[in-house]
Amino acid sequence: MLGRVTERETRPMRPTIGLPQALVYHKYFPLWGEFFSYLGADVAVSGPTDKRVLNAGLEAADSELCLPVKLFFGHVLELAQQVDFVFVPRIVAVEGDAFTCPKLLGLPDMIGALGERAPSLLSETFNMKRGMRDFYKSVYKVGSVCTDSSIKVYRAWRSGLRAQADYERQLLGGVTPLDVLGQGIPEKEPDLTIGVVGHAYNVYDRHLSMDLINRLRKSGGRVVTGEMLPPKVIERELQRLPKRLFWSYEKEVVGSAFHFIHTGDVDGIIFLLSFACGPDSLTQVLIEHEARKTSKTPMMSLVVDEHSGEAGMATRVEAFVDMLRWQKGRVC
Numbered sequence: 040m041l042g043r044v045t046e047r048e049t050r051p052m053r054p055t056i057g058l059p060q061a062l063v064y065h066k067y068f069p070l071w072g073e074f075f076s077y078l079g080a081d082v083a084v085s086g087p088t089d090k091r092v093l094n095a096g097l098e099a100a101d102s103e104l105c106l107p108v109k110l111f112f113g114h115v116l117e118l119a120q121q122v123d124f125v126f127v128p129r130i131v132a133v134e135g136d137a138f139t140c141p142k143l144l145g146l147p148d149m150i151g152a153l154g155e156r157a158p159s160l161l162s163e164t165f166n167m168k169r170g171m172r173d174f175y176k177s178v179y180k181v182g183s184v185c186t187d188s189s190i191k192v193y194r195a196w197r198s199g200l201r202a203q204a205d206y207e208r209q210l211l212g213g214v215t216p217l218d219v220l221g222q223g224i225p226e227k228e229p230d231l232t233i234g235v236v237g238h239a240y241n242v243y244d245r246h247l248s249m250d251l252i253n254r255l256r257k258s259g260g261r262v263v264t265g266e267m268l269p270p271k272v273i274e275r276e277l278q279r280l281p282k283r284l285f286w287s288y289e290k291e292v293v294g295s296a297f298h299f300i301h302t303g304d305v306d307g308i309i310f311l312l313s314f315a316c317g318p319d320s321l322t323q324v325l326i327e328h329e330a331r332k333t334s335k336t337p338m339m340s341l342v343v344d345e346h347s348g349e350a351g352m353a354t355r356v357e358a359f360v361d362m363l364r365w366q367k368g369r370v371c
């Protein structure tokens with residue numbers, strides 16, 4: 040069943056809310072995890088991704104969809120039997136002058152189309168273009184699955200925002216979401232700095248990325264990512280484009296790539312993309328063009344699809360790291 044479940048008689052005493060560990064999870068999990076916990080819900084997180092979850096998504100989703108959305112299906116199906124509701128927000132816009140990708144806009148409808156296999160969804164539209172009043176209405180509707188008290192929902196939201204701000208402070212301080220989640224290995228006396236850019240759901244999903252961050256750390260790399268850059272740096276870099284980009288999350292990817300390309304703060308850049316992503320096919324051209332123009336910082340684009348093998352990825356990453364060392368004159 041798709042849609043809001045806010046009627047009192049359908050509300051469990053202490054609902055279990057499922058958060059799929061895919062798509063925007065790595066971006067917003069402190070906010071929503073804290074919000075629902077504050078309201079007294081039990082929060083269940085799916086995953087992490089493994090072959091079984093991915094295969095379930097591949098089997099259930101339309102073959103035309105991009106890999107991260109197919110994977111999202113797998114995470115939703117994993118939660119379906121364990122929770123009262125799976126939280127699948129329709130995120131239309133997170134700022135005034137851009138939208139999210141159309142696939143994110145249609146996510147609740149696509150999951151709802153699973154028919155009998157679809158779990159009960161907790162889904163509201165979040166559209167910053169309609170203003171804060173409309174945004175808060177959606178927050179209250181989501182919170183009303185746990186309580187009738189708008190004051191309590193307000194407090195839960197404030198508490199969620201504090202958790203999110205604390206998380207973002209940690210990322211700006213130089214750690215990755217994997218480290219916050221306890222999934223990152225420590226760096227070992229790194230002699231190279233490597234910028235990794237791409238959507239958070241590609242970069243921080245250890246199965247999808249074939250553990251790229253930890254793999255680089257094991258090879259002696261210090262990894263820096265777009266999440267470690269303040270928004271004003273990203274905005275400044277975007278001024279290099281002749282036209283503004285329409286998609287918020289792609290702006291972050293392009294802005295961080297441009298920063299690494301132009302500052303020379305990194306020895307090399309890896310751009311991680313997933314198969315069948317429409318927006319990434321455009322941003323890849325923009326980023327590769329910018330990298331060629333400056334030709335200062337080596338860059339490698341890695342595209343993951345449902346058939347990507349770990350051996351092929353490992354070979355390419357090792358060869359790239361060796362090339363960076365050779366370029367720095369550290370090996371002959």
Ligand code: SF4
Nearest residue numbers: 105107140142316317
């Ligand atoms: S931006 Fe690309 S990968 Fe992300 S949801 Fe849209 S099409 Fe899929």
